[in-house]
Amino acid sequence: MPHYSPTSGLTPRCIHCGYELTGLRVDANCPECGKPIWSAPAQNESDSLAKKVQIYGVLSIILFFAFLGPLAALVAIPAFVFAKRFKLQTSDGLHASPMAVSAVKVGSRCAWITTILSIIWACGFGLFVAFGEFP
Numbered sequence: 001m002p003h004y005s006p007t008s009g010l011t012p013r014c015i016h017c018g019y020e021l022t023g024l025r026v027d028a029n030c031p032e033c034g035k036p037i038w039s040a041p042a043q044n045e046s047d048s049l050a051k052k053v054q055i056y057g058v059l060s061i062i063l064f065f066a067f068l069g070p071l072a073a074l075v076a077i078p079a080f081v082f083a084k085r086f087k088l089q090t091s092d093g094l095h096a097s098p099m100a101v102s103a104v105k106v107g108s109r110c111a112w113i114t115t116i117l118s119i120i121w122a123c124g125f126g127l128f129v130a131f132g133e134f135p
């Protein structure tokens with residue numbers, strides 16, 4: 001039997017199944033359960049939610065100015081939905097990464113700006129229709 005002398009006192013173990021991972025690459029998958037070695041599922045999920053909030057939020061603001069106008073508010077809606085889900089998921093004691101928290105902040109701020117701009121745009125358009133000129 002070959003004997004492995006550990007280089008540190010800590011034996012790396014799979015967070016999912018506890019399988020000993022000594023000598024494996026950190027970006028590999030666990031040979032026992034097949035899950036990625038360095039992943040905390042809850043945090044991964046909140047990270048991907050945070051990314052979605054940011055993408056939809058920023059996208060809505062871009063679309064607003066690009067060509068959609070108030071229709072861009074429709075793209076802001078998923079940003080609000082994912083932001084809410086993110087908050088629910090990180091409220092139960094699971095800590096989100098600082099990166100995810102700031103992504104959600106940026107995304108929901110953008111989504112709010114789009115919503116407010118859309119309302120202003122719609123009001124301006126309403127006045128234009130009503131009075132035949134921009135205010």
Ligand SMILES: [Zn+2]
Binds near residue numbers: 014015016017033034
């Ligand atoms: Zn495992």
